[in-house]
Amino acid sequence: MMSTSAPLLHLASAVLLLLLSSSSATDHIVGANKGWNPGLNYTLWANNHTFYVGDLISFRYQKTQYNVFQVNQTGYDNCTTEGATGNWSSGKDFILLDTAKRYYFICGNGGCFSGMKVSVLVHALPPPPKSSMADHTSAAAPPPRVLGVLFAALLSVCFGLG
Template sequence: MAGYTSIALGALLLLSCAAWGSATVYTVGGSSGWNTGINYTDWTSGKTFTVGDSLLFNYATGAHTVTEVNSGDYDSCSSSNAISSETNGPTTIQLKTTGTRYYICSISGHCGLGMKVAVTVGSSGSPSTPPPPSTSTPSPPSSTTNGNHSSAPGLAPASAVASLAGLVVLLF
């Protein structure tokens, strides 16, 4: 009986760890980082951003900025009404709310060369809609998987938790 108890407790611990590690850190641009000439619309394609995830912008301090702007300023590459701006690279931004977030590089000419990314953030467990298309130039495909999920899978469904809890009770 003690063996079954250990297995049940181990399964419960494993499930708890999966729930704790559900946030994902996305390296913006993958191995190319935050730079000109990258098609960030292609980079966001197929990714699902949720509240709690983070965006890691890899760039050298002084070479670029990460400036959050509204939709209109994103389209026109203007940072005159910036929501926030970071100048020290690398920069990590935690996605705390749902909705579309817009980021550009505010150094003159960089946004026009493709340094802008829009991410649509959904709530945990619900898929997000893709960001609007960008007019940036495409980048060659990368053979690395940088920028993909770098953490444990998402939260277990409530039914799985209830089933596991029932199993634990049964074993005792």
């Protein structure tokens, strides 16, 4: 018997992607076409991207070999997962960057020592241009990007996607 939550999850994911794509959120694929693998310079990769609240960071890798842990700076510096605040192992992980802060990610099964770690600074969304602020009243609907972030947070809570 097929689970009834699977079609709902696919529908919710499709709606999330539509909201995020229509709201100009960016999906930053770590390592681009080389993915999450040892021996790559992820500091250089991160320095060539600008991250904003509501963007996604995606990790693509062999799920039988690697994983992703969100850690603090100490965990990042020492390649340890102690006190990790998140972990993923699907091989195609999408992580919502929902707060303006520095995020730290490492591979938790040894890959960190071979360079599989990345730190990204997430910036608050820039304010809209003044001309567009004058055109809207305070009762206007929130911008699509905000709706995308809220929907992603709801999905994360309901389906454990984060």
